[in-house]
Amino acid sequence: GYRSRSAYKLKQLDREAGLFGQGNTVVDLGAAPGGWLQVAVERVGDEGTVLGVDLQRVKDVEGAETIRGDMTDEEVRADLVERVGEADVVISDMAPNMTGEYGLDHARSVHLARMAYETALELLAPGGDLAVKVFEGPDLADLREEMEGEFEYVRAVHPDASRDSSSELYLVAKGRLTAPVREGD
Numbered sequence: 001g002y003r004s005r006s007a008y009k010l011k012q013l014d015r016e017a018g019l020f021g022q023g024n025t026v027v028d029l030g031a032a033p034g035g036w037l038q039v040a041v042e043r044v045g046d047e048g049t050v051l052g053v054d055l056q057r058v059k060d061v062e063g064a065e066t067i068r069g070d071m072t073d074e075e076v077r078a079d080l081v082e083r084v085g086e087a088d089v090v091i092s093d094m095a096p097n098m099t100g101e102y103g104l105d106h107a108r109s110v111h112l113a114r115m116a117y118e119t120a121l122e123l124l125a126p127g128g129d130l131a132v133k134v135f136e137g138p139d140l141a142d143l144r145e146e147m148e149g150e151f152e153y154v155r156a157v158h159p160d161a162s163r164d165s166s167s168e169l170y171l172v173a174k175g176r177l178t179a180p181v182r183e184g185d
């Protein structure tokens with residue numbers, strides 16, 4: 001079994017959007033407790049590479065490596081980029097601690113999604129894909145529009161498994177248009 005119900009959301013995203021291929025390098029942001037890592041390891045196979053990052057320690061997942069760190073920390077992001085080099089797929093299920101205050105939770109979620117997007121721009125090979133969780137709200141349109149400039153297309157997907165928290169969706173950006181842009185380039 002999988003460690004999280006989220007695993008089924010990722011399987012649905014993969015079915016609908018074709019995220020993973022055998023041998024891919026996958027970076028999973030907000031990876032704890034590790035359900036998405038389990039799915040990614042299955043999908044990329046023995047030749048693949050899966051690396052997760054989370055604020056929390058992640059119990060070992062066979063076939064994956066993990067880094068404990070805060071993706072809002074520039075140093076953590078730089079270390080990640082250096083360690084991975086180039087990735088085929090970046091996935092982010094990062095979510096803020098919910099306060100119950102809608103506007104605040106939305107803004108924090110968009111900030112985390114933006115961190116994932118900016119990291120993806122430094123990591124993704126041409127043709128690479130990004131799937132990122134975000135809570136619905138007014139700041140979403142700007143982020144989506146920016147993403148549309150960097151990928152062939154962007155879709156919003158509401159997985160069946162997240163129906164109970166209906167403000168959550170995933171932006172799936174397919175086909176990175178250019179090569180990674182590194183800070184300092």
Ligand code: SAM
Nearest residue numbers: 004006030032033034035036055070071093094
């Ligand atoms: N996809 C995971 C799975 O299938 O097991 C579940 C991820 S859970 C919904 C969201 C995770 O995002 C939490 O483990 C949380 O610690 C992490 N997170 C939130 N903010 C973060 C940040 N700034 N940097 C790294 N991880 C973060």
